[in-house]
Amino acid sequence: MVAGVVGAELSTKALVILGVANLLADGFSMAAANYSGTTAEIEEYEQLRHMEERHVEYAPEGDREEIRQIFKAKGFEGHALESAVDVITAERGHWIKTMMTEEHGLPPVSRSPRQSSRLYLYRLYFVRLRAAPSVYLRLARLDLSLDRHDRTDLFF
Numbered sequence: 001m002v003a004g005v006v007g008a009e010l011s012t013k014a015l016v017i018l019g020v021a022n023l024l025a026d027g028f029s030m031a032a033a034n035y036s037g038t039t040a041e042i043e044e045y046e047q048l049r050h051m052e053e054r055h056v057e058y059a060p061e062g063d064r065e066e067i068r069q070i071f072k073a074k075g076f077e078g079h080a081l082e083s084a085v086d087v088i089t090a091e092r093g094h095w096i097k098t099m100m101t102e103e104h105g106l107p108p109v110s111r112s113p114r115q116s117s118r119l120y121l122y123r124l125y126f127v128r129l130r131a132a133p134s135v136y137l138r139l140a141r142l143d144l145s146l147d148r149h150d151r152t153d154l155f156f
Contacts, residue, residue, distance in 0.1 A: 045100070045109045052099045056092060063099065064089050070102045 055063050071084045089095045100106050100121060 042109050045106055048104050048106065049096060049100055052096050056095055056099075060089075064096070066103060067095070067098065068099075104117075 052063075067088055068081065068085050071081055071088075076084050088098050097108060100108070
């Protein structure tokens with residue numbers, strides 16, 4: 001973008017305006033992508049959780065056996081294995097959470113997308129990258145006795 005502005009011989013003001021517009025557009029794009037990704041992740045988790053809830057309700061012995069196999073693969077055996085299965089399957093919430101984590105490899109996610117996490121990414125991007133136009137402004141304010149063409153070399 002800087003090369004295009006310099007090539008078009010636009011003013012420093014135009015460079016700043018275009019830089020800020022680019023910064024805002026990039027930040028918005030990143031926030032929108034984060035929102036979309038987070039929403040999809042939550043929907044996938046909820047769909048699998050609902051499936052596990054149905055399994056626990058309609059086929060509990062099958063899921064008990066899955067828990068048994070999972071913990072057997074972790075090295076549990078005999079009485080310790082049966083105790084672990086009994087403890088985990090005694091409370092439905094723990095049972096489903098264990099299935100989500102151990103069988104599907106999904107850690108618990110928030111049931112609703114947090115607005116703050118999406119806005120945090122946008123703010124972080126904006127704050128970190130707003131320094132780029134300010135560097136050019138500081139250089140432009142300094143009278144380095146450079147002509148317009150030589151100033152572009154500072155960016156490349």
